[in-house]
Amino acid sequence: METPIVKLDIQDLETVYEPSEDSFLLIDALEADFEKLKKAKPVMCLEIGSGSGVVITALAKALNRFFPAYFMAVDINSNACRVTKRVGQDNLVDINVLQMDLINLVKKENTFDVVIFNPPYVVTESLEVLDQRLISKTWAGGIDGREVMDMLFPHIPNILSNNGLFYLVTIKQNDPISIINVFKQWKMSGEIICDRKIRGEHLYILRFVKITL
């Protein structure tokens, strides 16, 4: 997968998450999973918390070489929304952006074929999750780093189409195995498809699908 061109100026960087090891590991995981993605022939793709837009843009570029699809992105940060749209344009792909808290106002009718989330996963105090500063929203995950992602999880079975794929970035402290267990109650199976140790962090990319009988 081609790495998109991402230009962030000093002002963007004050609030927008700069593409980092976790972003690139997620892109690498999508690339390693590309045959599966191609076979699923997704029509609707959604990234939650798109930040700079680097991940959804990489996915859009790669898929568009084979077929068109509709790409949506949400972020809580208006600057991230603007940058996501711009980075899409700079890379000749169209990303449809919404400023939203998670997927609060997205209808839950099993519409999305691919959903991606690189959440704020760093272990912090609960209070930090509520911090209004936009840059802390990029990383502050509260207890076990799970507070933001845990709010999204119950909605995943309802937005994902029957053969949909959900990709999630986690670190060891989030306890990826317990996340996989959480999804079992919704008849979804998850697996670790990629992991990487970087300074001070052990990153895991999880992929979830619906269990079809």
Added chain:
Amino acid sequence: MKLLTHNMLTSKCLKGVTVGYPLAIVAKDIKVSEVDFNSEFIARIIPKLDWATLWKAAESIGHVGELPQTLVEDFEENEDFLKKVHHILLEVEVINGDLLCPESGRKFPINDGIPNMLLNEDEV
């Protein structure tokens, strides 16, 4: 904001709102651009749509053209129809305006094509 995005949005999560769908659109600026047509892609999007919502939205922003009010049968084979759907879904975009909750009237401003759908804590 394209009408395909609009089709996916609901204000149901607002306190006191029961359906919240579809959101009304007040369009101040609309941009129409050309996008490559792919019939299979459009045919695969259609089952994911609420047709009545798409039609109403198209009409409300003055771009309904010859789009039929009810979904045609066997649309997969109907290139002419798929082209109309392609146009309204992907080529027409609301750049500035508002989305409105149909029950509470809560406004969600659209600026530079990006709807702001953040809520205050006391709204959910």
